[in-house]
Amino acid sequence: MGESDKSGSPEVSVVIPLLNEESSLRELAQLIGKALQGTAYEIVFVDDGSTDGSWGVIRELHALNPNVRGIRLRRNYGKSDALQAGFEEVRGKYVVTMDADLQDDPNEIPEMIEMLKGGSDLVSGWKKVRHDPITKTVPSRFFNAVTRWTTGIRLHDFNCGLKAYHRKVTDEIYLYGELHRYVPLLAKWKGFGNISEKPVKHHARKYGKTKFGLSRFLNGFLDLVTLLFVNRYMQRPMHFFGLFGVIFLIAGVAISGYLAVMKIFYGENLGDRPLLFLGILLIVVGVQFFSIGFLGEMINKGQVDRQKPSIASIL
Template sequence: MDISVVVPLYNEAESLPELTDWIRRVMVAHNFSYEIILVDDGSKDTSWSVILDLKQQHEQISGIKFRRNYGKSAALNVGFAAAQGEVVITMDADLQDSPDEIPELYDRVMNQGADLVSGWKQKRYDPITKTIPTKLFNAVTRAMSGINNLHDFNCGLKAYKKDVVKSIEVYGEMHRYIPVIAKWAGFSNIQEQVVQHYPRKYGTTKFGAGRFVKGFLDLMSIFFVGKFGKRPMHFFGPIGVISFLIGFFITIYLISEKLMSIASGSVYRNVTDQPLFYLSLLAIMIGTQLFLTGFIAELLSRNSSERNKYQIERVV
């Protein structure tokens, strides 16, 4: 099979017939073998009934229904597990992503060697309350991930080599950072394609302001797990040792100062009367705790069932 189109959705009953017809026209025009996987993320409208009707009409359409709303990341993860195509395309169900982009996305993955191609909605039809925070998060993500050639990490329209979606796990709010997850998994050929963005035709947006806070926390999780997941002591250890040494040397300085004052017969303050003493104790305690945290995390990592699970590209 050439292409799997994975569409996560929540309360999008009105747009599904138009979207699936649009996808089918593109696939037929380019002679692609394909499947459309519609993942209903616990919709409260008639989305599932629409999916059942569409499946009866077209054998290429399949549906997955969650018992409740888990979020877009969960829907994508389940869709990735079900996908059989050599190239996996994801798009939103609100008709703001254009299926006409699929042939070029497919070509860049299948024939030009890209592991992942992320869409860039250069001209957006979103309110300013959404576009400004999105630009900020994209800038932070570029800085932290080192993927400097992407302008829009969160664009729903993406194309993946099959190996990518079968090698990564998406959860929480991490669908925004799939390019980062793919990079940490060893897929380095990550490209961008300018795509058309259409105004929303039906319904309203399903994302509130709270998604930015969750998204930032997930970015921190990706950064830490991706870089230090198999060697947590390399993160906690140096910080703990530095903090401990700062506190230790401050304590030595304070004690030396008192001893020198006693030896010279000059007036001196007790070590415990000085604010620096308590700062040094705090630094020693924090350093010890960080070091022990790294030590315990290292023990857990070494006893994990996935401690020796690595991404293998090829065996000959």
């Protein structure tokens, strides 16, 4: 069992989202307890709508060890929502996330905590040697390469579930959809730029089977596009739509001007020229983009409940 400090608050909170992992929970709780022996800790299992006996095992573990806590969601919401539910309930100064399938090694946690104490805001695990089928490893490498290029964050493994954070980081971010893959990006946007990476051991799955298919990568890319767009243009939609509006309008006006010169000075028949319709189409599309930008600005200006800025310190 873990130890508690005088205030009753743990130093480390380990958040574990799970779906139908009853076979691994007892062993995982035991391994975490050994890894954090001598440290005040809590384990927060988040049951994301399991249909097996996972919740019963969590209740059993809680009865044996009060440092083990449980959150049961009414249905399966997904990993990001499960993590967010855990973040809202943690009490520790440092927060660690890991998967429940025993592929993440709890013995990595102490060193990750030391890296946080050394100044890192977030420590992301890197499964340098993976024990997964090629159907997971190849798409994952491609996904990580694209994410590195688009975000500018030099991490090898955005998908690794084993991460450690200062509590202030998890208090500032909000996860939904597939955003658990982009926690380093969300943290960076909130001003937590000291992001470190640690190679971690990765074990072969011992029980059950993976809950993720290839569709998660498509969903992840769509969420990345949404995330990048919202962060850059939510407060200035005209900068995005207006840019395309200007490009289309200039092209449409240029084409229409060229055709007008050909008609006036050379008497050419324009009624059957596809270029005429292209010029008109570009002008219409350009006006539409401008209109969308104006509407976005009006909606944005009318919002009362804006996202609060992240405050680094107050004197």
